[in-house]
Amino acid sequence: DAKTTQPNSMESNEEEPVHLPCNHSTISGTDYIHWYRQLPSQGPEYVIHGLTSNVNNRMASLAIAEDRKSSTLILHRATLRDAAVYYCILRDVFGNEKLTFGTGTRLTIIP
């Protein structure tokens, strides 16, 4: 599985936008970029995913670099509930349900 690199931790003030980076320099043309987050004492929760174009949903936006070697998860207005560990994961389009989690980024929201 192609590898992703994320900062170990980040802090952000409440009600401000948060940009969570992910590097995936060995990404292949058939890899989807997925983001999940895990709140304390809960299972991981799907956030967003994309292949080449930027994506938006009610939770977040995903900005994908033109060369696809990096991506950024954008939380437009962080709340205390967004404090979690965020995982950036690559998934090959040719099947393979397996999610390979790295260490993720622990996001702390400052009130």
Place this chain on the structure above:
Amino acid sequence: KAGVTQTPRYLIKTRGQQVTLSCSPISGHRSVSWYQQTPGQGLQFLFEYFSETQRNKGNFPGRFSGRQFSNSRSEMNVSTLELGDSALYLCASSLASTANTEAFFGQGTRLTVV
């Protein structure tokens, strides 16, 4: 609609015993995956089932096994429990087994081996 349900939520077992964990996926989902989460190793993939067939297996010993029933419900079994098997076991379900679908996780079963 109901989410992924894992039972039991908490379990305490003794070394050498065996344990069975259950996962009920979201209605209509045919893919079920299992993960182990520990503070030291993070989230690690155990195995994935799709339509009662194991399609993918992680790097765990043969003591870890699973199965999926015709209604897509899944069970995982760990035999001859070791202290190191203490972990949060998570189940995830998906509509299909492709990279373009999202996985929905349950809240997990916290297993403690004493």
